Amino acid sequence: MATTARDVVVRWAQRGGRALIVVGLGVLGLLGALGWESGTTAVGQGASELVIGVAKDQYRLEGDAAALGVYPLNANITETLVRLTPDFQIIPWLATSWEYVGENTWRFSLRRGVKFHNGDEMDAEAVKWSLAKQQRFQPLFPAGEENIRVVDKYTIEITTRWDFRRVVEALTHPSYAIYSPKGDPGRNPIGTGPFRLVEYRQNEVLVVERFADYWNAEEAPRVDRLVFRFVPDGSTRILALQAGQVDLIVPVPRENAAALAQQPGITVYQAPANAYYALYFATKDQVPPYDTLTDPRVRKAVNYAIDRETIVEQIYSGFAEVAKTLTPPAVLPEVDAGVEGFSFSPERVAELLTEAGYTRGADGFWEKDGEPLALTLVSGFPPASIIKPLPEVLQAMLEDQGIRVRLVEFDDIGAYYDYVDTGELHMVIESGSWNMPDPSFIPFGLFCSCNTEGEAILYQRFWINEAFEQEVMRMVSAEDRAEVVEAAVRAAQILVDEFTGVGPIAYIPNLIAARDEVQGVVVHPAAVHQRWTGMGK
Amino acid sequence: MLRYLASRLVQLGVVLFAITVLSFALLHLAPGDPAQILLRNQGALLTQTTVEKMRAELGLDQPLPVQYWRWLRGAVRLDFGVSFRTGQPVAELLLGRLGATVELAAAALVLALLWSVPLGILAAVYRDTLLDHASRLLALVGASMPSFWLGLLLIYAFAVQLGWFPVLGRGSLAHLVLPAITLALSLAPVYMRLIRANLCDALREDYIRTARAKGASERRVILRHGLRTALIPVVTLFGMTLAHLLGGTVVVETIFAWPGIGQLAVEAILNRDFPVVQAFVLLLSLAFALANLAVDLFYVLLDPRIRVEG
Numbered sequence: 001m002a003t004t005a006r007d008v009v010v011r012w013a014q015r016g017g018r019a020l021i022v023v024g025l026g027v028l029g030l031l032g033a034l035g036w037e038s039g040t041t042a043v044g045q046g047a048s049e050l051v052i053g054v055a056k057d058q059y060r061l062e063g064d065a066a067a068l069g070v071y072p073l074n075a076n077i078t079e080t081l082v083r084l085t086p087d088f089q090i091i092p093w094l095a096t097s098w099e100y101v102g103e104n105t106w107r108f109s110l111r112r113g114v115k116f117h118n119g120d121e122m123d124a125e126a127v128k129w130s131l132a133k134q135q136r137f138q139p140l141f142p143a144g145e146e147n148i149r150v151v152d153k154y155t156i157e158i159t160t161r162w163d164f165r166r167v168v169e170a171l172t173h174p175s176y177a178i179y180s181p182k183g184d185p186g187r188n189p190i191g192t193g194p195f196r197l198v199e200y201r202q203n204e205v206l207v208v209e210r211f212a213d214y215w216n217a218e219e220a221p222r223v224d225r226l227v228f229r230f231v232p233d234g235s236t237r238i239l240a241l242q243a244g245q246v247d248l249i250v251p252v253p254r255e256n257a258a259a260l261a262q263q264p265g266i267t268v269y270q271a272p273a274n275a276y277y278a279l280y281f282a283t284k285d286q287v288p289p290y291d292t293l294t295d296p297r298v299r300k301a302v303n304y305a306i307d308r309e310t311i312v313e314q315i316y317s318g319f320a321e322v323a324k325t326l327t328p329p330a331v332l333p334e335v336d337a338g339v340e341g342f343s344f345s346p347e348r349v350a351e352l353l354t355e356a357g358y359t360r361g362a363d364g365f366w367e368k369d370g371e372p373l374a375l376t377l378v379s380g381f382p383p384a385s386i387i388k389p390l391p392e393v394l395q396a397m398l399e400d401q402g403i404r405v406r407l408v409e410f411d412d413i414g415a416y417y418d419y420v421d422t423g424e425l426h427m428v429i430e431s432g433s434w435n436m437p438d439p440s441f442i443p444f445g446l447f448c449s450c451n452t453e454g455e456a457i458l459y460q461r462f463w464i465n466e467a468f469e470q471e472v473m474r475m476v477s478a479e480d481r482a483e484v485v486e487a488a489v490r491a492a493q494i495l496v497d498e499f500t501g502v503g504p505i506a507y508i509p510n511l512i513a514a515r516d517e518v519q520g521v522v523v524h525p526a527a528v529h530q531r532w533t534g535m536g537k
Numbered sequence: 538m539l540r541y542l543a544s545r546l547v548q549l550g551v552v553l554f555a556i557t558v559l560s561f562a563l564l565h566l567a568p569g570d571p572a573q574i575l576l577r578n579q580g581a582l583l584t585q586t587t588v589e590k591m592r593a594e595l596g597l598d599q600p601l602p603v604q605y606w607r608w609l610r611g612a613v614r615l616d617f618g619v620s621f622r623t624g625q626p627v628a629e630l631l632l633g634r635l636g637a638t639v640e641l642a643a644a645a646l647v648l649a650l651l652w653s654v655p656l657g658i659l660a661a662v663y664r665d666t667l668l669d670h671a672s673r674l675l676a677l678v679g680a681s682m683p684s685f686w687l688g689l690l691l692i693y694a695f696a697v698q699l700g701w702f703p704v705l706g707r708g709s710l711a712h713l714v715l716p717a718i719t720l721a722l723s724l725a726p727v728y729m730r731l732i733r734a735n736l737c738d739a740l741r742e743d744y745i746r747t748a749r750a751k752g753a754s755e756r757r758v759i760l761r762h763g764l765r766t767a768l769i770p771v772v773t774l775f776g777m778t779l780a781h782l783l784g785g786t787v788v789v790e791t792i793f794a795w796p797g798i799g800q801l802a803v804e805a806i807l808n809r810d811f812p813v814v815q816a817f818v819l820l821l822s823l824a825f826a827l828a829n830l831a832v833d834l835f836y837v838l839l840d841p842r843i844r845v846e847g
Contacts, residue, residue, distance in 0.1 A: 059623070060624055061624055061625050063624045065624065066624065138581045201796075203634075204706065204794075229706060233791045233794065235792075236705050239692045239696065239704050245703055412806075413569070413574060413807065414569020414571075415567075417569070417573060418570075445582055
């Protein structure tokens with residue numbers, strides 16, 4: 001037996017060379033021929049389709065978190081009760097009006113005659129089903145699903161457990177999309193949106209088509225189909241746009257935006273910024289040698305040592321703005337206007353550090369009691385490979401002013417958070433974005449202990465102080481918009497000018513790059529709210 | 538032969554079991570709590586309650602041996618649980634990607650062999666000539682060029698400038714060309730050098746001289762007598778490469794938006810998606826173990842001097 005088999009193999013091996021060459025040439029020829037053909041067909045297929053190159057596929061498909069086609073990439077399959085416009089205003093959408101009726105309760109009147117993609121009418125039962133799903137998974141306002149009540153077919157009430165007044169702001173978030181309970185948000189989402197799901201292949205493509213019975217004629221789609229292609233690599237996304245394999249790309253790798261804008265036939269569109277990069281200073285429960293920044297003069301000196309103009313121009317080629325706070329003007333203009341902020345000033349660095357007891361050594365670096373002023377800067381959210389070279393630039397700028405910086409970088413978010421929890425750091429560089437028009441959202445989540453329901457938020461290493469916390473709670477509980485704005489401004493003044501718990505660096509806009517034949521591109525500052533209806537070729 | 542095969546299969550079972558225990562332990566020892574990562578990715582506030590609830594939901598509140606036993610019990614029935622991140626069954630996730638990975642791996646291996654076998658033979662036969670030097674230089678360049686750079690260059694030249702092939706994605710054969718060439722160009726040099734070196738050695742052997750003395754044609758001497766011996770280490774390398782490629786090729790997959798298993802694995806590791814990582818490690822170990830076994834069996838067939846004991 002073995003001998004026969006061996007002979008076969010030997011014969012195979014002898015003939016293999018020739019056979020391989022013949023087969024291989026054939027395969028290559030075939031591939032080549034197909035390649036020629038694809039070159040002519042891969043480019044856009046008529047005026048009624050837009051192909052959009054997007055980053056990696058991050059949809060959840062199972063459980064209460066499932067949001068295929070809805071979050072984080074919003075294909076406009078579903079809609080929310082209230083909508084956040086590109087100028088950060090809240091407008092009635094699936095709900096036509098709402099009012100606060102007392103005792104922590106809101107009443108929403110629903111729009112009549114709105115059809116789901118399956119032909120059913122949207123009603124209060126569907127709204128309750130949809131909001132409850134998100135409340136079970138990750139509530140953005142403190143109300144259990146039992147606190148969402150159907151009053152009649154077109155009326156629904158929501159009651160929060162405590163005096164939390166930012167319910168309407170939270171309901172703009174696409175997580176609160178309204179679905180038909182007959183669908184499955186993870187496999188077959190049935191919404192009321194201008195587009196309906198046609199096809200989904202995980203990590204490859206999501207295809208939606210125009211919904212003929214869409215309720216809002218003014219917002220009817222300009223194209224028949226949208227094809228979202230998942231392209232994780234930013235350089236490949238750009239090349240696909242240049243080759244015409246996609247019509248537009250989002251997000252645009254920021255460091256390539258300027259070069260891309262120079263390309264003939266391609267336009268880079270920019271929304272007002274809704275995100276930021278900032279340093280957070282560790283001041284709470286820090287032990288030596290990681291307690292250097294408990295001295296506010298050193299925190300301020302770090303802020304004065306950073307040349308933000310140069311960062312915005314040199315790293316982001318103008319596709320960013322100098323930041324004074326964590327709240328870009330597009331989100332709430334009063335905050336940025338009400339804060340003094342920090343500008344680059346080597347003189348102020350020297351004054352503040354001298355005042356704090358530091359002297360400049362022979363090597364040009366600051367020191368106190370024989371110990372050098374050395375800070376540990378940690379980067380990991382977003383992953384270091386994405387935020388680069390910002391941490392290195394900050395390190396260089398601080399060292400220019402005589403402050404030594406040790407950089408610790410993580411590409412792995414789990415390892416990053418574990419490291420931050422050890423407390424062996426002075427500051428982190430992070431980014432944050434405003435996906436809701438609630439000005440308390442980021443301060444509440446990042447810098448408060450806010451034990452509103454008898455339970456503190458974990459890992460608040462960047463806690464500010466009682467006064468700040470009071471302002472944040474005022475933002476959460478104020479009924480009057482003017483009072484919310486006033487509290488937001490006051491909180492920002494404490495956060496930046498007085499306590500200086502952060503070092504705002506740059507405001508970051510959302511970018512879309514499109515081929516010139518694409519018209520009607522309006523970029524929403526918050527990518528999760530992007531509308532595609534006005535775009536066409 | 539059968540007894541040998543049986544004992545190898547038993548060994549394989551033991552090795553796989555050990556690997557699952559080890560990978561399970563390592564995963565849980567590594568920093569990063571999946572519950573916290575999930576909550577943070579969703580922008581949720583972390584409190585004792587939300588973290589504990591999420592840990593319970595993911596089954597991470599149980600003692601480690603219990604968690605392992607649950608996993609093992611499922612795994613023997615090919616039920617690898619559900620992904621922490623997407624909630625999908627892990628088997629479905631892996632199988633959904635395996636097709637793309639096998640397609641790319643097979644195409645790249647065939648291309649690599651097509652280039653390396655003829656070039657390797659020619660370089661050995663015409664040793665120290667211009668042809669040999671040129672092929673060595675080519676191999677050096679191929680082996681030194683990083684895939685991400687080469688991939689982008691190929692895209693720029695053949696997709697953007699010439700428009701011959703699509704930039705990205707999977708679908709027609711045309712989509713396969715650039716990623717397969719990128720991958721093959723990094724594999725081929727290794728094979729080429731190996732074939733050249735082995736064939737050079739083989740051609741110095743006594744039995745080659747005997748064959749020539751017998752009056753065998755040069756072509757027969759090289760292909761039948763020389764290459765046969767020279768191919769043995771190549772078979773080993775082939776087995777290992779195949780297993781390696783089945784683990785996915787992250788860089789090439791990312792550049793070409795190729796929906797293979799490598800991207801999935803990296804994403805799972807970064808998110809501490811334990812069930813996906815665990816199943817991936819098992820799949821990869823199985824591929825390596827089987828490739829090893831196949832290579833050993835192939836030796837016996839290819840080389841009569843190797844005998845199986847047992």
